[in-house]
Amino acid sequence: EVQLVEFGGGLVQPGGSLTLSCEASGFAFSGRRMNWVRQAPGKGLEWVSHISRESGIRYADSVKGRFTISRDNAKNSLFLQMDSLRVEDTAVYYCASELETTYHAFDIWGQGTMLTVSS
Amino acid sequence: EIVLTQSPATLSLSPGERATLSCRASQSIDNYLIWYQQKSGQAPSLLIYDASSRATGIPARFSGSGSGTDFTLTISSLEPEDFAVYYCQQRRSWPLTFGGGTKVEIK
Numbered sequence: 001e002v003q004l005v006e007f008g009g010g011l012v013q014p015g016g017s018l019t020l021s022c023e024a025s026g027f028a029f030s031g032r033r034m035n036w037v038r039q040a041p042g043k044g045l046e047w048v049s050h051i052s053r054e055s056g057i058r059y060a061d062s063v064k065g066r067f068t069i070s071r072d073n074a075k076n077s078l079f080l081q082m083d084s085l086r087v088e089d090t091a092v093y094y095c096a097s098e099l100e101t102t103y104h105a106f107d108i109w110g111q112g113t114m115l116t117v118s119s
Numbered sequence: 120e121i122v123l124t125q126s127p128a129t130l131s132l133s134p135g136e137r138a139t140l141s142c143r144a145s146q147s148i149d150n151y152l153i154w155y156q157q158k159s160g161q162a163p164s165l166l167i168y169d170a171s172s173r174a175t176g177i178p179a180r181f182s183g184s185g186s187g188t189d190f191t192l193t194i195s196s197l198e199p200e201d202f203a204v205y206y207c208q209q210r211r212s213w214p215l216t217f218g219g220g221t222k223v224e225i226k
Contacts, residue, residue: 035215037163045155045163045206047215060214094162102168104210105153107175109162 002026002108004095009113016085016117022078022095022110030073033098035106036080038091048093049080050104063089085117121145121209123218131226138194140221142207145188151211152190154183157220158203166205167192197223 008020020036036048049069050058057069068081078095092114096106122145132138142152150170155163165174167183170190180195194201202225207218 044220045157045208045217047208047217050215058213099165099168099174102210104208104215105165105168105174106155106163106208107165109164112162 004097004108004110006093006095006110006113009093009115011116011118012085013119014085014087014117017081017083018085018115019082020080020093020095020113020115022080024076024078024097027097027108029076029097031100032108033103034069034071034078035096035098035104036069036078037094037096037106037109038089039094039112040088040091043091046091051078082115085115087117089115090117091115120214121148121212121216123207123209123216125205125207125218125221127221128219129222129224131224132197133226134197134199136197138192138197138201138223140192140194140205140223142185142190142192142218143188144190144209144211147187148209148211150186151209152183152185153208153210154181154192155206155208156201156203157206158200163206194223 066084070079092112094112095110097108099105099107124143126141152170154167157163171183
């Protein structure tokens with residue numbers, strides 16, 4: 001079964017740090033471009049970060065300098081290290097894989113992991 | 120940054136009716152427009168990419184059209200499982216951006 005499963009969400013104080021993980025199964029992870037997308041409670045979708053097969057990286061301006069995306073192809077895993085967290089980072093974080101033939105169209109999504117930033 | 124504006128915010132329709140959803144881009148994005156469906160409590164799922172190409176397994180009642188700045192998602196005859204929120208996304212340039220969503224609800 002093709003699957004992405006996120007781990008690591010939780011409650012963090014403002015200014016704190018947390019690392020999210022996403023484990024892939026059922027498809028060739030190393031050949032896929034990967035992303036993080038978030039959704040604040042009751043709000044729409046916001047793209048957060050992208051990492052290519054060769055580890056080329058992009059970030060949304062809202063997280064640049066605070067978040068770091070990485071991947072471990074040997075472990076079929078994607079990561080998002082989040083530092084200097086803000087209340088406005090509170091959201092469900094999804095990892096998403098891009099279609100092999102079409103850049104930046106997300107065809108495989110995880111179930112999401114919730115991050116709450118609050119004192 | 121390319122801003123995507125979806126309208127209407129909410130569409131109230133009955134099963135069997137036709138749904139027409141709009142997505143307008145703040146500048147031309149050629150045909151690099153994607154549509155997703157998100158059901159309550161679930162992750163989004165890919166419906167249409169590059170304005171009009173249906174993703175694998177998507178029923179023919181879903182169709183997309185448009186180019187440049189104006190795009191449309193049409194559901195020809197609503198099934199009960201189609202009541203959900205629909206988002207458009209552009210892949211023309213960084214940062215990738217989504218529209219605010221259209222909720223299709225049962226009338």
